[in-house]
Amino acid sequence: MEAPRHQPTLDEVALRAGVSRSAASRAVNGAPNVSRAKREAVARAVRDLGYVPHATARALATNHAGAVVLAVANDDPALFADPFYAQVIIGVAAELDAADLDLNLVLAAAGPGRQRLKQVLRARRADGVLVMAPRGADWLAGLSEVTDLPVVFGGRPLGAAPDWYVDADNRGGGRIAAEHLLALGRRRIAMIAGPSDLHAAVERARGVADALAVAGLSAERVAHGDFSPDSGAAAMASLLAAHPDLDGVVAASDNMAAGALRALRAAGRSVPDDVAVVGFDDLAVAQHTDPPLSTVHQPIQALGQEMAKMLLRLVDGERPSPLILPVRLVVRGSAPSAD
Structure with a gap:
C-alpha cells in the first residue's frame, strides 16, 4: 500500500521563500502590504512544493488591514523617548517590517488617544x-474582552489573566537582586518599588x-517611585530619613536607581562602601552612573519582538502560549561581587 503523500505546510513555504511565516501567509492569500519580491519568492516556493492553502485561512487573510496597533497606557508623548519603550518599539517594528505590516503607535490612557483606538477597533483598521x-483597573487591561481582534500584552495587567502576553521574570529578578546584596553581607536592605498598580513593579517587590x-530579614524598608530618576532620589531620601542604618538598596528600575545614587551622594553616603545599590532593566544609563550600576538585565528588545511574533501567530489562526522571558544579574561598581 502506497504511503500517504506529505502535504507541504506554510512553514515549509516560508522557509523555502526566505520570509516570515506571516509574510508567506499574506502572500499566499493575496493580502495587501506584501512587497513584490516577497510575493514572487512565495509564489515560487508554492509552485515548487505543491502547497495548497486552507480555504478558511484564505478567507481570513484577505480581510487583513495590513497594520498593527501598539497601545500604551500613558498620554505623555515624551514616553517614546524613554529608552525602555524605544527598545520595545525597535523589537516590535523589526518583526512587523519582516511581515510587511505597518505599526501604529497610540497613547491610549485617556482622552483623544483612547477615542482613536476605539475608532480603529470599531472600523477594524488593524489586524x-x-x-x-496597563495599570490596575485601566480600561486597556480589559481590551481583549471588548474586541474580537487578537490582543497581546507586554507585561501582565495587575489582577488579570489575559490569554496572550509576553513578560519578563520580574519576581525572579527582584529575588536575584536581593540575593546578591545578601551575598555581599548586607542585612539592612531597602526597596525602592515602582507604582503599586503596575504588575511588573509589584512582582519585583515580591521577589525582593x-x-x-528566606534570610529571616524584614522587608519593611520600602518607598515607592514612578520609575523616574527624581522619584528614585525622593524615595531614597525618604528611606535614609526613616532607616539611616540601611546598607543595601534594590531599585525597581535603573532610572530610579540613578536617582538613588544622586540622593546617597548628597547625603554623604559612599556607594558601595556604605550602601550597595542594584537596579533593574540594564538600560544604557546603568553603564554611565557613578559608580556604574549593578542591575538585573531584562531582554527589552526581545520583549517587543516576541510580542509581535505572538500577535502574528494569532493573526494566522494559531493559539500560542504566554511567554516569560528570563532575566540575569549584571554586576558593576555599585554592588561589586565580593573578592
Missing part, C-alpha cells in the same frame, strides 16, 4: 493590538521580599 504597561524572608 491586532499590542498593549504595553521572597529573598529577605
Whole structure:
C-alpha cells in the first residue's frame, strides 16, 4: 500500500521563500502590504512544493488591514523617548517590517488617544493590538474582552489573566537582586518599588521580599517611585530619613536607581562602601552612573519582538502560549561581587 503523500505546510513555504511565516501567509492569500519580491519568492516556493492553502485561512487573510496597533497606557508623548519603550518599539517594528505590516503607535490612557483606538477597533483598521504597561483597573487591561481582534500584552495587567502576553521574570529578578546584596553581607536592605498598580513593579517587590524572608530579614524598608530618576532620589531620601542604618538598596528600575545614587551622594553616603545599590532593566544609563550600576538585565528588545511574533501567530489562526522571558544579574561598581 502506497504511503500517504506529505502535504507541504506554510512553514515549509516560508522557509523555502526566505520570509516570515506571516509574510508567506499574506502572500499566499493575496493580502495587501506584501512587497513584490516577497510575493514572487512565495509564489515560487508554492509552485515548487505543491502547497495548497486552507480555504478558511484564505478567507481570513484577505480581510487583513495590513497594520498593527501598539497601545500604551500613558498620554505623555515624551514616553517614546524613554529608552525602555524605544527598545520595545525597535523589537516590535523589526518583526512587523519582516511581515510587511505597518505599526501604529497610540497613547491610549485617556482622552483623544483612547477615542482613536476605539475608532480603529470599531472600523477594524488593524489586524491586532499590542498593549504595553496597563495599570490596575485601566480600561486597556480589559481590551481583549471588548474586541474580537487578537490582543497581546507586554507585561501582565495587575489582577488579570489575559490569554496572550509576553513578560519578563520580574519576581525572579527582584529575588536575584536581593540575593546578591545578601551575598555581599548586607542585612539592612531597602526597596525602592515602582507604582503599586503596575504588575511588573509589584512582582519585583515580591521577589525582593521572597529573598529577605528566606534570610529571616524584614522587608519593611520600602518607598515607592514612578520609575523616574527624581522619584528614585525622593524615595531614597525618604528611606535614609526613616532607616539611616540601611546598607543595601534594590531599585525597581535603573532610572530610579540613578536617582538613588544622586540622593546617597548628597547625603554623604559612599556607594558601595556604605550602601550597595542594584537596579533593574540594564538600560544604557546603568553603564554611565557613578559608580556604574549593578542591575538585573531584562531582554527589552526581545520583549517587543516576541510580542509581535505572538500577535502574528494569532493573526494566522494559531493559539500560542504566554511567554516569560528570563532575566540575569549584571554586576558593576555599585554592588561589586565580593573578592
